[in-house]
Amino acid sequence: MHDLTLAQMCHGLARRDFSSTELTRHLLERIGAANPRYNAFITIASETALAQAAAADRRRAAGDAPALCGLPIAHKDIFCTRGLRTSCGSRMLDNFVPPYDATVVERCAAAGAVVLGKTNMDEFAMGSSNETSYYGPVKNPWATDCVPGGSSGGSAAALAARLVPGATASDTGGSIRQPAALCGVTGLKPTYGRVSRWGMIAFASSLDQAGPMARTAEDVALLLQVMAGFDARDSTCLDRPVPDYAATLEQPLAGLRIGVPEEYFGAGLHPGTERAVREALAEFERQGARLVAISLPHSGLAVPAYYVIAPAEASANLSRFDGVRYGHRCADPVDLRDLYMRSREEGFGDEVKRRILIGTYCLSAGYYDAYYNKAQQVRRLIRQDFLDAFANVDLILGPTCPNPAFAFGAKGGDPVAMYLEDIYTIAANLAGLPALSVPCGLVDAKPVGLQIIGNYFDEARMLNAAHRYQLATGWHQLAPPALTETAA
Numbered sequence: 001m002h003d004l005t006l007a008q009m010c011h012g013l014a015r016r017d018f019s020s021t022e023l024t025r026h027l028l029e030r031i032g033a034a035n036p037r038y039n040a041f042i043t044i045a046s047e048t049a050l051a052q053a054a055a056a057d058r059r060r061a062a063g064d065a066p067a068l069c070g071l072p073i074a075h076k077d078i079f080c081t082r083g084l085r086t087s088c089g090s091r092m093l094d095n096f097v098p099p100y101d102a103t104v105v106e107r108c109a110a111a112g113a114v115v116l117g118k119t120n121m122d123e124f125a126m127g128s129s130n131e132t133s134y135y136g137p138v139k140n141p142w143a144t145d146c147v148p149g150g151s152s153g154g155s156a157a158a159l160a161a162r163l164v165p166g167a168t169a170s171d172t173g174g175s176i177r178q179p180a181a182l183c184g185v186t187g188l189k190p191t192y193g194r195v196s197r198w199g200m201i202a203f204a205s206s207l208d209q210a211g212p213m214a215r216t217a218e219d220v221a222l223l224l225q226v227m228a229g230f231d232a233r234d235s236t237c238l239d240r241p242v243p244d245y246a247a248t249l250e251q252p253l254a255g256l257r258i259g260v261p262e263e264y265f266g267a268g269l270h271p272g273t274e275r276a277v278r279e280a281l282a283e284f285e286r287q288g289a290r291l292v293a294i295s296l297p298h299s300g301l302a303v304p305a306y307y308v309i310a311p312a313e314a315s316a317n318l319s320r321f322d323g324v325r326y327g328h329r330c331a332d333p334v335d336l337r338d339l340y341m342r343s344r345e346e347g348f349g350d351e352v353k354r355r356i357l358i359g360t361y362c363l364s365a366g367y368y369d370a371y372y373n374k375a376q377q378v379r380r381l382i383r384q385d386f387l388d389a390f391a392n393v394d395l396i397l398g399p400t401c402p403n404p405a406f407a408f409g410a411k412g413g414d415p416v417a418m419y420l421e422d423i424y425t426i427a428a429n430l431a432g433l434p435a436l437s438v439p440c441g442l443v444d445a446k447p448v449g450l451q452i453i454g455n456y457f458d459e460a461r462m463l464n465a466a467h468r469y470q471l472a473t474g475w476h477q478l479a480p481p482a483l484t485e486t487a488a
């Protein structure tokens with residue numbers, strides 16, 4: 001049952017092959033057995049999940065079956081869930097039980113989804129390896145000595161290990177696409193403004209976007225359909241109609257113009273990743289798409305611009321965690337200053353502190369123009385590169401990450417080496433563009449991803465391309481060898 005995709009589970013429920021209660025119980029058992037090995041979940045919500053499953057079964061029996069009725073999913077622990085602890089991977093929020101649901105959580109619930117639990121993540125979504133979580137690292141099911149990617153590593157690992165068929169995640173500089181690539185699953189960062197961020201704990205507000213992860217593009221489309229749409233509570237959410245993503249999934253790709261940026265195939269790209277991505281490009285050509293060589297000349301400036309803008313916004317967003325209103329509070333403070341200082345010192349981990357320091361520095365008087373303003377100007381140039389490219393192409397394809405999953409600790413001593421893992425993902429966030437990652441091969445027996453970047457609000461076309469690719473190839477169906485061995 002756990003090998004089924006969301007769409008297949010949906011059919012199974014509709015045909016009464018199994019009930020949501022049976023499905024939920026089965027996956028909860030798997031999570032219980034496998035979570036000690038992978039650490040993909042921070043909180044497992046067995047009791048509420050079974051109650052939601054029973055409610056979904058009753059609803060279906062009564063002839064009312066909304067899109068996700070009885071389908072089990074997991075939420076990244078960055079989304080507020082009413083009555084269910086929401087830690088954001090931090091000691092700071094270790095005891096935080098939100099009094100409300102994030103819009104994304106609310107929409108999934110209204111569509112009948114069953115929430116199995118909250119997935120592990122880098123602390124406050126800062127990281128590319130899931131090593132910064134207060135709850136310990138997530139292990140990559142493909143190689144447990146390697147990272148799953150971050151910051152949504154828990155969602156990606158849970159999908160790869162067949163613990164859950166669909167999950168929510170968030171992407172500020174690659175946190176949906178990078179772990180999707182490293183764990184061999186499919187993940188989409190929608191256009192900035194497509195999905196509400198209300199109730200999603202803020203990291204860098206001009207970059208953060210919520211999005212879905214699953215094993216197939218078809219399932220991602222199903223989840224996006226429920227998640228997307230206007231929400232008056234998020235002032236950055238756009239009021240535009242949501243297309244029917246499933247309706248265009250199968251369209252042929254003949255005539256599609258695919259831009260291939262020269263900057264995404266330069267030094268630093270693993271030759272195995274390059275080979276896999278080029279083979280994927282050849283598959284699109286076979287389906288009638290046309291490859292167009294393009295240039296995104298300011299690509300090299302994306303990582304430096306991001307690592308000014310993201311920490312600057314993070315330093316402002318994280319100032320609310322002071323031990324007074326909510327969050328961790330130190331024991332026996334001698335005065336207010338001591339309370340602020342020790343609560344923040346104890347509540348935040350090293351990477352979060354590093355970002356607060358960098359961000360506060362970049363925003364301080366005298367440095368603001370030199371760093372923050374300059375980075376915003378660079379951001380504008382990066383966006384212009386994409387606008388120029390999309391004048392001639394429909395989609396832009398390239399690698400999601402330069403390398404397959406790396407070993408724990410491999411980049412621990414060198415934050416810049418870690419930041420460079422996001423070299424191909426960050427530009428889409430700076431420009432606000434939608435981008436998705438699909439599995440496109442194995443390198444050193446570990447998955448790598450193909451990145452598909454689209455124009456604003458062109459998610460339907462991206463999902464169409466990803467789905468057609470998945471109909472013709474089997475990379476998204478591969479399971480980590482450890483799973484198939486135990487099943488055999």
Ligand code: GLN
Pocket residue numbers: 125126127128150151170171172173174175176203310422
């Ligand atoms: N890896 C990037 C960072 O550490 C992006 C993280 C994210 O998208 N949340 O900031």
